[in-house]
Amino acid sequence: MQKVYNKAPDSEAQVVYRHAALHRANRRHALEQAAKKSARKIIEDAEHYAHTQYEQARFEGYRDGIRLFVDTLIDETTHLSQTYALQLEQERGAIAHNVRKLFEDSKTATVLIEEYLDTQDADSDRSVTVYIPKWCKLSQLSIDHLQTNNGRRITLTTSPNDHFVISNGQFSVSFAPFSASTDICSRAVQRHQQRVPDTTANIVEALLSYVQQIRISNSP
Structure with a gap:
């Protein structure tokens, strides 16, 4: 601004020139401020978008990890249940055979x-x-x-x-009769195996719902 004043002559004829120069300087300053504000807004929006994308990716990673863990848990539990059922069936068969021989x-x-x-x-x-x-x-x-x-x-x-x-x-x-205990145990094992995937799935759904609620409450 001072340079503008220094350049302008003191003659009355140059008053218009000085006003025009000041207007151009003020307008340039306003444009610079507007440009800086727009740049800051763009940067803030980009940061917010990047943060949102990161949170979404992190949540999806947690979700996929949990599902993978649960699927593995279900597979292992089912395998163990089947193995246990087979071993139990063999034990029951041996016991039933021994009891049958006793009462014969x-x-x-x-x-x-x-x-x-x-x-x-x-x-x-x-x-x-x-x-x-x-x-x-x-x-x-x-x-x-x-x-x-x-x-x-x-x-x-x-x-x-x-x-x-x-x-x-x-x-x-x-x-x-020896067959009674065998039938009861078989039904119990079948009910247990049928409940394993359903119960685990319900736990996972509740856990994912809880994580989603936390994510929503923490979002800006």
Whole structure:
């Protein structure tokens, strides 16, 4: 500005020149300020866009990482469940085979009845009823021998529910068929395997929803 004043002559004829020069200088200054403001706005918008893109990429990376982790977890859990189910099935098969072999021997049922007589009302003469299922063998000769030694009447009858039961009318001891526990365990394993993916998926959806809420609340 000072240069403009120094250049201008003092004659009255040059007043217009000075006003025009000042106007041009002020206009140039205003344009420079506007250009700087526009440049700052462009830079700020670019920074905001870059930050938004970065946050979006980071969120997508977290999401993809979580999904990969969950998929791996589901695969591993399913594999372990299947392995466990196979091992359990083999164990059940071995146990069922052993139990079947035990009850195919008449001595097993005879010993159970003898133990019942010795522990339940040992001094009583109350009669005892034994309910025999198809999977259990019991010798009538062994029962006759028990009645002779114990002095208590033992009645044999067919089991109505496929359970081996010893009862004196007030207290009973019941043995379920070996297939019952196998069926129960199989159903439990199947229900467990069916719930694994669904439960894990629900957890992941809840986690991703929570992350999304945090991201929205932290956004400007």
